[in-house]
Amino acid sequence: MEYKFVRTTCPYCGCGCEMLLEVLDGKLVGTYPSKSGSMNYGKLCIKGWNANEFVHSPDRLTKPLIRKNGTLEEASWPEALDFTAKRLAEIKETHGGDSLSFLTSARCTNEESYLMQKLCRAGFGVNHIDHCARL
Amino acid sequence: MTNSIPEIEDTDCIFLIGSNTTEAHPLIAHRVFRGKLKGATLIVIDPRKIQLTLQADIHLRINFGTDVAFINGLMKCILDNNWHNPEFIDERTEGFDQLRKSLEGYSLKRASEISGISVEDMVKVAKIYATSEKSAILYTLGITEHSHGVDNVKSLANLAMLTGQIGRPSTGVNPLRGQNNVQGACDMGGLPNVYPGYQVVTDDNVRAKFENAWNAKLSNKVGYMIPEMMDRLIDGSVKGMYILGENSVMSDPDTHHIRRALSSAELLIVQDIFMTETAELAHVVLPGACWAEKDGTFANTERKVQRVRKAVDPPEGAVPDWKVISEVGKRLGLNMDYSSPSQIYDEMRKLSPSFAGINYERLESGGIQWPCPSEDHQGTRFLHQGRFTRGKGLFHVINYRPPEEMPCADYPVLLTTGRRFAHYHTRTMTGRCPTLHNEFPTPRAQINLSDAEKMGLKDGDLVKISSRRGELTTPVQPGDIVPEGSVFMDFHFMKANPNILLGTSLDPVSKTPDYKVCAVRMEKVIEQNSATQSITEG
Numbered sequence A: 001m002e003y004k005f006v007r008t009t010c011p012y013c014g015c016g017c018e019m020l021l022e023v024l025d026g027k028l029v030g031t032y033p034s035k036s037g038s039m040n041y042g043k044l045c046i047k048g049w050n051a052n053e054f055v056h057s058p059d060r061l062t063k064p065l066i067r068k069n070g071t072l073e074e075a076s077w078p079e080a081l082d083f084t085a086k087r088l089a090e091i092k093e094t095h096g097g098d099s100l101s102f103l104t105s106a107r108c109t110n111e112e113s114y115l116m117q118k119l120c121r122a123g124f125g126v127n128h129i130d131h132c133a134r135l
Numbered sequence B: 001m002t003n004s005i006p007e008i009e010d011t012d013c014i015f016l017i018g019s020n021t022t023e024a025h026p027l028i029a030h031r032v033f034r035g036k037l038k039g040a041t042l043i044v045i046d047p048r049k050i051q052l053t054l055q056a057d058i059h060l061r062i063n064f065g066t067d068v069a070f071i072n073g074l075m076k077c078i079l080d081n082n083w084h085n086p087e088f089i090d091e092r093t094e095g096f097d098q099l100r101k102s103l104e105g106y107s108l109k110r111a112s113e114i115s116g117i118s119v120e121d122m123v124k125v126a127k128i129y130a131t132s133e134k135s136a137i138l139y140t141l142g143i144t145e146h147s148h149g150v151d152n153v154k155s156l157a158n159l160a161m162l163t164g165q166i167g168r169p170s171t172g173v174n175p176l177r178g179q180n181n182v183q184g185a186c187d188m189g190g191l192p193n194v195y196p197g198y199q200v201v202t203d204d205n206v207r208a209k210f211e212n213a214w215n216a217k218l219s220n221k222v223g224y225m226i227p228e229m230m231d232r233l234i235d236g237s238v239k240g241m242y243i244l245g246e247n248s249v250m251s252d253p254d255t256h257h258i259r260r261a262l263s264s265a266e267l268l269i270v271q272d273i274f275m276t277e278t279a280e281l282a283h284v285v286l287p288g289a290c291w292a293e294k295d296g297t298f299a300n301t302e303r304k305v306q307r308v309r310k311a312v313d314p315p316e317g318a319v320p321d322w323k324v325i326s327e328v329g330k331r332l333g334l335n336m337d338y339s340s341p342s343q344i345y346d347e348m349r350k351l352s353p354s355f356a357g358i359n360y361e362r363l364e365s366g367g368i369q370w371p372c373p374s375e376d377h378q379g380t381r382f383l384h385q386g387r388f389t390r391g392k393g394l395f396h397v398i399n400y401r402p403p404e405e406m407p408c409a410d411y412p413v414l415l416t417t418g419r420r421f422a423h424y425h426t427r428t429m430t431g432r433c434p435t436l437h438n439e440f441p442t443p444r445a446q447i448n449l450s451d452a453e454k455m456g457l458k459d460g461d462l463v464k465i466s467s468r469r470g471e472l473t474t475p476v477q478p479g480d481i482v483p484e485g486s487v488f489m490d491f492h493f494m495k496a497n498p499n500i501l502l503g504t505s506l507d508p509v510s511k512t513p514d515y516k517v518c519a520v521r522m523e524k525v526i527e528q529n530s531a532t533q534s535i536t537e538g
């Protein structure tokens, strides 16, 4: 049996409460507020207290999908990544980088947003990158 | 935020405008309560009787979308009574004479007619805000989600500079950001005009630095914002789009327009953890990992960079998003071979002075607020101490413009939108948390009791709401939260998503859509039973 707490930051709102995820044998079983977090000093709201609940949802996507003849079909990772890169390159080749746009996510990490804008700017020579900041 | 969340409890006056803090930012609301307990005066400016109005010393029920008229009124009162701060204005700002001039002939009576706030109340609030030792402005989407959102924000900055309520602890102009990492996505250059650290793409030196680091030719032209991307997908000048973790179909206004835009794409790549309405339109769907399954950092609304730590493995087949993006990048010949998120962070901070001093090792002992220019720098609790980032703070003359779409004979009711405490955005996550789902299983449109009586509606009855763009059916919740002649809807449920009704009028500068004001018609649904069933299934 493996039982541990992992300190992290709430995935929901901009308060950025610090929390401890309770992990039992590789599964999340609970969420607790961090007492030492300067922002929330031992408190969470209803969303934070239940943050672990969606993680192991059976609805999670686990296979890349590619649209073939109008329907999304399961594909392997190498196939999906090759297809993605090939199609992006083709569109850049035929219509120029200006014909591509990128949306990063206010839900993902800083590191991932950094990579999205690098992909857009360095890969296609355009600044067409945005996210839902204004929404 | 210019200041920090804990500072809120030590202020003397909390000026809260357009923010339903208890529902959208519960732990910031907590600081507001503590501030109140320690003796701060709490002023809430909101058309709705939100929960905080019960604790407020003063609640001003402002008319929807009239913030600029009201704030100009406050500034007029402040100037007329000499409550402004001449030393601060002299030393730290420019453009004051133009502002003063523009307000000379400003009629308080007119401001009062537009905003629905009496002249006496304006004078009272102006005095408390201006003459308190420390006053802090807090605002949320009620200020920015308008077709004149930028005007609203500039007006609030005017107010703070006029009175010197900025650049000290427990003061400032403090936007409370909605999603967990909106701050971080902006910080990292997820915007069409700036690289990471808000370095502008039009600056030749900055661009040369990034070109060198990335070994690529970069553009000096500001890119497209979301609404322009959507329009260009429809006119065919944009062919492909790569969307990371956003459910645009549900969260953007005018759902039909967005659906049409995304369906026109030659290539739509969607990377997400669930099959969303947006992913259903994609040509490629890439399953990402959620926050509990990867390492990284978030920045909260007070600019504090904090660690996100991997607690469990992603489900088999799902891959952390940073790995997916770098795999795509590598295939396109980019130098994107990373073994860990901390390596990515290090690359970023070498290029971004604001984050240069932050690294994973330091974050082990707690979050750090940027700017943090060097590894021996403690981080920055509040901004603009001694001087503004741009040198002198600039006053802007802002004239009131009414919202683009106001109620009229055909669409007599004003619709406004927002969120509910148990849910988050399009419910892709919270709808799958049984606890949260049970708290709030169906949508409810808030209407005023007197309107409900006139229409013969009781709690839970269905109405059809239509606008110039679409229609939907939703149960109502009569009460005294919204004023007569208006309706409030949340955007958490697809079957009753008000984005179908909203227009696409945008702020001319920030391109933020107007989520807060639109004109609709409301009719009682005759066949209550069959319609109820279809809603509760959503």
Ligand code: SF4
Pocket: A010, A011, A012, A013, A014, A015, A016, A017, A040, A043, A044, A045, A046, A047, A048, A049, B025, B026, B027, B028
């Ligand atoms: S626990 Fe609640 S208040 Fe804290 S960050 Fe999460 S959603 Fe926001």
